[in-house]
Amino acid sequence: MTFGLHHVQLAIEPGSEDRCRAFYVGVLGLTEIPKPPALAGRGGLWLRTGGLELHLGVEPGFRPARKAHPGILADDLDALADRLHRHGAEVEWDDGFPGHRRFYTHDCLGNRLEFLSPA
Numbered sequence: 001m002t003f004g005l006h007h008v009q010l011a012i013e014p015g016s017e018d019r020c021r022a023f024y025v026g027v028l029g030l031t032e033i034p035k036p037p038a039l040a041g042r043g044g045l046w047l048r049t050g051g052l053e054l055h056l057g058v059e060p061g062f063r064p065a066r067k068a069h070p071g072i073l074a075d076d077l078d079a080l081a082d083r084l085h086r087h088g089a090e091v092e093w094d095d096g097f098p099g100h101r102r103f104y105t106h107d108c109l110g111n112r113l114e115f116l117s118p119a
Helices: 017-027 077-086
Strands: 008-012 031-033 045-049 052-058 071-073 100-106 112-118
Touching: 017 031, 017 045, 017 052, 077 100, 077 112
Parallel strands: 008 052, 071 112
Antiparallel strands: 031 045, 045 052, 100 112
């Protein structure tokens, strides 16, 4: 038996799709993909870049994930960190993962994101 990862879902607050779109598409450069018609009425949005797919799902009573997070591979961490800084996002570098460079940031709703690259 083998497993692979199809997508990661993060919770978002009701009505925040436009703010999330501005961050994930406008700042990070992900591409929004259409949700299947049976799921579109639930709100949220789906995003993709390369082999990564993120689903942002509306959650009543939303609270940002401060500890749980996706670990997202990036090929140019320095350029990404600069882009995030230019858009007002804080970047926290962390050298605690041997063999990797990485940093943490938060999306527009406070969800934690980790970006990393093999050293």
